[in-house]
Amino acid sequence: MQKLRVDLGDRSYSILIGRNLLPELGGAAEKFEFSGKIGLVSNPTVFKLYGATAAGSLIKSGFEVEEIIIPDGEEYKSLASMEKIYEAMLRAKLDRRSALVALGGGVIGDITGFAASTYMRGIDFIQVPTTLLGQVDSSVGGKTGVNHPLGKNMIGAFWQPRLVLIDIDTLATLPKREFLSGLAEVIKYGVIWDEGFFEFLEDGKDAVLGLDGEALTEVIRRSCEIKAEVVSRDEREAGLRAILNFGHTIGHAIETVTGYKKYLHGEAVAIGMYYAARLANVLGLLQEREVSRIRALIMAYGLPSELPPGIEATDLIPAMELDKKTVSGTLKFILPEKIGAVRIEKGIKPEDIRKALSFRGV
Ligand code: NAD
Ligand code: GLY
Numbered sequence: 001m002q003k004l005r006v007d008l009g010d011r012s013y014s015i016l017i018g019r020n021l022l023p024e025l026g027g028a029a030e031k032f033e034f035s036g037k038i039g040l041v042s043n044p045t046v047f048k049l050y051g052a053t054a055a056g057s058l059i060k061s062g063f064e065v066e067e068i069i070i071p072d073g074e075e076y077k078s079l080a081s082m083e084k085i086y087e088a089m090l091r092a093k094l095d096r097r098s099a100l101v102a103l104g105g106g107v108i109g110d111i112t113g114f115a116a117s118t119y120m121r122g123i124d125f126i127q128v129p130t131t132l133l134g135q136v137d138s139s140v141g142g143k144t145g146v147n148h149p150l151g152k153n154m155i156g157a158f159w160q161p162r163l164v165l166i167d168i169d170t171l172a173t174l175p176k177r178e179f180l181s182g183l184a185e186v187i188k189y190g191v192i193w194d195e196g197f198f199e200f201l202e203d204g205k206d207a208v209l210g211l212d213g214e215a216l217t218e219v220i221r222r223s224c225e226i227k228a229e230v231v232s233r234d235e236r237e238a239g240l241r242a243i244l245n246f247g248h249t250i251g252h253a254i255e256t257v258t259g260y261k262k263y264l265h266g267e268a269v270a271i272g273m274y275y276a277a278r279l280a281n282v283l284g285l286l287q288e289r290e291v292s293r294i295r296a297l298i299m300a301y302g303l304p305s306e307l308p309p310g311i312e313a314t315d316l317i318p319a320m321e322l323d324k325k326t327v328s329g330t331l332k333f334i335l336p337e338k339i340g341a342v343r344i345e346k347g348i349k350p351e352d353i354r355k356a357l358s359f360r361g362v
Contacts, residue, residue: 021167026061035097042103043072066092099124105131106138113144117159130170132182136223181266195340246334247273253319270303279356280335313357
């Protein structure tokens with residue numbers, strides 16, 4: 001088992017990564033001063049696969065478990081679902097020293113964290129992510145929240161978990177497309193922070209795609225380590241943390257104009273990363289061969305890299321301007337200067353963005 005630390009003063013916490021860790025959940029939870037009741041939040045898909053093991057482990061450690069199941073899907077990351085979670089918690093008489101456990105992907109993690117942040121003015125929660133995206137990104141760093149009909153992730157809070165428990169064996173049941181989508185965020189860490197990790201992903205493709213335990217553990221460990229380092233330095237995104245949004249300005253715009261139907265989040269981010277690299281090249285910041293290397297790695301992991309026919313800069317730029325990361329109408333891009341280092345750029349001319357977005361088939 002690997003153990004990492006997210007350093008945030010009295011809100012610091014551990015990330016445990018390993019095989020067959022789910023049966024250890026109860027023992028890990030016992031170390032905190034929770035009262036006897038735990039709300040286990042999940043969806044039917046994940047609960048059917050892992051609910052009994054998670055609940056059984058908590059019960060064995062003496063906790064009373066209230067199962068709180070919300071339907072599967074991004075559309076249920078909503079205020080209506082929050083209300084159902086609060087109601088279940090109140091009916092089960094969870095108190096200020098009770099805790100929640102999020103068992104599922106990013107949707108369950110985000111909504112459970114937000115429920116924990118607001119129930120009785122804030123209670124503890126544990127993240128047990130079961131998607132690759134959850135394990136390398138959303139379970140770490142304390143961004144929690146729900147969607148609003150007028151915008152994704154618009155309502156939320158920074159609320160750190162007390163523990164992140166990552167059982168890599170849960171990835172065995174994850175649909176391949178979801179797994180590949182999570183790998184886009186992994187590639188992101190290589191580009192923004194660590195060329196050695198990028199090389200590891202280039203060389204280790206077959207092992208990673210073959211779900212080799214050692215390779216997967218390293219992929220998740222290093223991704224969490226980089227995220228923990230960035231979050232420890234800038235918890236509330238005053239500056240540095242924005243680099244985690246590499247590929248996301250264009251990626252979010254692609255999700256918006258395609259109505260969140262055509263692409264999974266990571267797939268849109270993969271396209272966004274390629275075009276952000278392309279934009280860096282248009283601006284003279286990044287060499288052509290580095291752009292090609294980034295694109296080759298995205299493609300090696302079976303992810304899309306190019307805008308589909310019919311989607312043009314004229315569709316994407318207005319969507320980017322509406323993004324919540326846009327401050328006072330200024331577009332912000334995270335641009336690589338080389339593999340392993342990025343800079344935050346504002347005030348880029350629309351014609352440069354248009355030029356970058358016009359690239360196809362190169
Ligand atoms: P998800 O939670 O919808 O999970 C994807 C699908 O996989 C679901 O159908 C789920 O039921 C299923 N699933 C989960 N684990 C499984 C398993 N082990 N076996 C089989 N099926 C399994 O999607 P996601 O990609 O994990 O998360 C996306 C969400 O994360 C978005 O709402 C996004 O906004 C959020 N997010 C948050 C952060 C953050 O920092 N908080 C970062 C990135 C993304
Ligand atoms: N997923 C981006 C962040 O946590 O800041």
